[in-house]
Amino acid sequence: MYLTDDEKAMRDGSGGAAVQKAMDLLVRYGEALGAERLVETRNVCATITSTTPFQRDFALKQGGMDAVFSEFSLDSQEVVPIPKFKVFTSHLQLGFDPGQPERMGVSEDIVRFYEKSERHAAGLGAQIMNTCTPYQVGNIPTRGEHCAWMESSAVIYCNSVLGARTNAEGRESTGAAMLTGRIPYWGYHLDEHRLGTHVVELDIEIESVQDWGLLGYFIGEQVQDRVPVVHSRRGIGRVPNLPRLKHFGAAASSSGGVEMYHVVGVTPEALSLEQALGGRKPAQVLRYGEAERRATYETINATARSADIQYVMLGCPHYTIEQIWEAAQLIEGRKVHPGCELWIFTPRAIKSLADRNGYTKIIEDAGGILMTDSCSAMSRAVPKGTQTVALDSAKQAHYLPAILGVQAWFGSTAECIDAACTGRWNGSLA
Amino acid sequence: MSGQTLGGQTLVIRGRKVVGGVAEGEAMVTRDQISGWGGIDPRTGTVVETRHSLRGQSFAGKVLVFPGAKGSSGWSAMFHVARLMNTVPAAFLFNEMTTKVALGTVVSHSPSMTDFDRDPLGCIETGDWVRVDADRGIVEVTKKNKHNPETAP
Numbered sequence: 001m002y003l004t005d006d007e008k009a010m011r012d013g014s015g016g017a018a019v020q021k022a023m024d025l026l027v028r029y030g031e032a033l034g035a036e037r038l039v040e041t042r043n044v045c046a047t048i049t050s051t052t053p054f055q056r057d058f059a060l061k062q063g064g065m066d067a068v069f070s071e072f073s074l075d076s077q078e079v080v081p082i083p084k085f086k087v088f089t090s091h092l093q094l095g096f097d098p099g100q101p102e103r104m105g106v107s108e109d110i111v112r113f114y115e116k117s118e119r120h121a122a123g124l125g126a127q128i129m130n131t132c133t134p135y136q137v138g139n140i141p142t143r144g145e146h147c148a149w150m151e152s153s154a155v156i157y158c159n160s161v162l163g164a165r166t167n168a169e170g171r172e173s174t175g176a177a178m179l180t181g182r183i184p185y186w187g188y189h190l191d192e193h194r195l196g197t198h199v200v201e202l203d204i205e206i207e208s209v210q211d212w213g214l215l216g217y218f219i220g221e222q223v224q225d226r227v228p229v230v231h232s233r234r235g236i237g238r239v240p241n242l243p244r245l246k247h248f249g250a251a252a253s254s255s256g257g258v259e260m261y262h263v264v265g266v267t268p269e270a271l272s273l274e275q276a277l278g279g280r281k282p283a284q285v286l287r288y289g290e291a292e293r294r295a296t297y298e299t300i301n302a303t304a305r306s307a308d309i310q311y312v313m314l315g316c317p318h319y320t321i322e323q324i325w326e327a328a329q330l331i332e333g334r335k336v337h338p339g340c341e342l343w344i345f346t347p348r349a350i351k352s353l354a355d356r357n358g359y360t361k362i363i364e365d366a367g368g369i370l371m372t373d374s375c376s377a378m379s380r381a382v383p384k385g386t387q388t389v390a391l392d393s394a395k396q397a398h399y400l401p402a403i404l405g406v407q408a409w410f411g412s413t414a415e416c417i418d419a420a421c422t423g424r425w426n427g428s429l430a
Numbered sequence: 431m432s433g434q435t436l437g438g439q440t441l442v443i444r445g446r447k448v449v450g451g452v453a454e455g456e457a458m459v460t461r462d463q464i465s466g467w468g469g470i471d472p473r474t475g476t477v478v479e480t481r482h483s484l485r486g487q488s489f490a491g492k493v494l495v496f497p498g499a500k501g502s503s504g505w506s507a508m509f510h511v512a513r514l515m516n517t518v519p520a521a522f523l524f525n526e527m528t529t530k531v532a533l534g535t536v537v538s539h540s541p542s543m544t545d546f547d548r549d550p551l552g553c554i555e556t557g558d559w560v561r562v563d564a565d566r567g568i569v570e571v572t573k574k575n576k577h578n579p580e581t582a583p
Contacts, residue, residue, distance in 0.1 A: 172533060
């Protein structure tokens with residue numbers, strides 16, 4: 001792999017031991033990919049902190065937080081002192097909400113270890129955003145900006161909606177990127193890999209947040225990890241907003257491995273169908289109409305049998321302030337059913353706003369709770385005795401039955417709030 | 431020429447090094463892509479994904495032959511922990527290159543190869559004995575079904 005003089009100097013130790021280890025990993029990783037060179041990045045999103053007993057014991061035995069970073073973020077078995085990060089780095093979601101250890105079934109000891117690792121990461125320069133949606137709270141890359149992001153739902157939003165460029169990176173490659181400002185120039189960093197491969201022709205109008213999730217789930221199943229182009233001959237009716245495209249991308253990256261898509265007339269690299277395809281013929285043209293919509297709804301709800309609901313989770317990906325506002329309006333003056341719990345997840349910064357706006361109080365007065373940092377899929381935490389959950393996220397409905405063996409109903413936010421207040425699922429596809 | 435003396439039961443596939451090194455072991459073959467986070471338990475090296483053809487089986491010490499990686503960007507972290515718990519495969523052979531599988535195999539430190547002149551999924555079966563020389567880009571497969579230990583020299 002070609003290295004610039006600066007990169008060679010980093011590899012040879014000019015930036016210190018940790019930077020040298022980081023460059024060594026990037027070279028091993030870039031050569032594994034078959035990348036020709038690295039590209040400069042000033043924007044990293046990653047998991048850095050530690051939340052598991054295994055990492056706690058590792059830190060105790062091997063030499064503290066620097067040892068954890070050396071091994072888990074740089075693949076270095078030698079413990080190297082970690083310098084301050086070279087580039088802007090946003091922290092993603094974690095394995096629990098440290099403000100809710102009891103609810104999440106986490107010991108005080110593990111929370112204390114996490115807090116130590118959070119202070120360590122923040123001291124190095126990590127932004128403690130603790131969300132799967134960094135683009136909501138201060139990290140909005142510009143079109144064409146080269147990034148090194150983890151988290152599939154954030155990666156697909158970054159590439160598709162913002163027109164910035166990232167592959168689905170991992171903990172070690174982002175760790176190396178923080179210290180070097182480099183990442184392999186491969187995949188979605190290159191123009192030709194961003195072009196559409198499949199066309200999805202809409203026969204119906206897609207309007208609600210739920211409908212955008214259904215469409216995303218359908219497309220992911222159909223195209224797997226290729227690049228779909230959503231097109232409507234009549235034009236995309238109302239332009240989808242942030243919650244809609246957030247849900248759409250999360251669904252497509254869960255049922256398939258979609259990391260980049262185009263919506264003709266909406267997303268920045270698809271002013272026209274021709275532009276999205278780069279003048280090439282699509283591998284396949286799929287149609288999405290009422291039959292596909294209904295079949296997808298049935299697929300996502302395949303595990304659901306019992307109408308008795310013990311748990312409603314909202315906020316996958318983390319809720320926007322608009323979605324919290326909507327949930328607060330739907331639940332104001334009502335009460336969560338005694339046999340049910342309602343957990344809503346959002347970034348810490350947005351929870352502060354919800355506190356200020358009075359939404360947190362409305363949700364808590366109704367018996368629900370606004371949480372941060374995590375979700376049930378990440379934490380594997382659900383209320384005790386949960387057998388059946390209600391969700392307004394196709395992604396969470398995809399993962400929770402597989403991870404926890406629960407049944408999952410997928411519907412609209414209003415249907416989920418209704419389920420929380422009645423303990424019963426009464427949803428159906430309109 | 432051992433392949434000849436054993437009755438043509440050894441075959442050679444050539445490919446590209448992903449992670450260097452030499453290793454051998456029994457093949458474990460799947461046509462399903464593998465998920466890292468939510469797909470494997472690194473404590474035992476077991477595939478846990480529901481409806482996966484390898485569900486409940488451990489790949490620890492095996493030569494894992496599979497199409498490629500899918501799922502969360504936590505793929506590498508799971509195989510990284512598997513290495514620390516001594517449950518990683520002896521070697522990885524796969525067809526589809528992605529950032530997940532590239533980084534995951536790199537941090538597993540197990541010899542790994544891709545870009546083969548022949549589809550390994552078509553000529554390696556579970557139980558075959560496989561020697562992977564990633565540095566030279568050579569995979570040697572000794573078929574189990576024609577192997578007769580009683581007559582072998």
